[in-house]
Amino acid sequence: MNSIIEKYLLLVEKISNTTKAHKSFGTDVDIYRSEIHIIQLIGDRGEVFISEIARLIGVTKGTVSQIVSRLEAKGLAEKSVDKSNNTRQLVQLTPKGKTAYRAHVDYHLRKHREMECYLASLTEEQSLVLEKFLTTAHEMIEDHQ
Secondary structure, three states: OOHHHHHHHHHHHHHHOOOOOEEOOOOOOOEEHHHHHHHHHHHHHOEEEHHHHHHHHOOOHHHHHHHHHHHHHOOOEEEEEOOOOOOOEEEEEOHHHHHHHHHHHHHHHHHHHHHHHHHHHOOHHHHHHHHHHHHHHHHHHHHOO
16 A cells, blocks of 8 residues: 555544444444454454554554454454464454455545545655655654554
8 A cells, every 4th residue: 555545544543533433334233443443454464463453553452352352242253362372362354354344445445546546646746745744743643642
């Protein structure tokens, strides 16, 4: 993914974290923002350790475990013990979780297509300026948390 888009999405995510909105993402359950982004992470990797999810999104393992437990209760994910290390838990998506993952990916593709077209129209210099701005904005948000 283009690094400018990644930084834009990080900024949008930071701004949106206060919302409690949910969607079903093609399933029969309500899926909240924190849950769908964990689903996204798992779906991108196939399976992932709870500790790795925590490291990647910057929260505690306990927080991730709680979210994963909710995903399990909704039939979206399942945990298993790592055979090579009994202290680590692997998480993978169920078929219903994969449906939500694909719907979420499609949602982002549709929503960000206009932004991608805009970014493609920029000169290299304009892109660098925009990327610098987003990097600075992200650092400023991090400093205020």
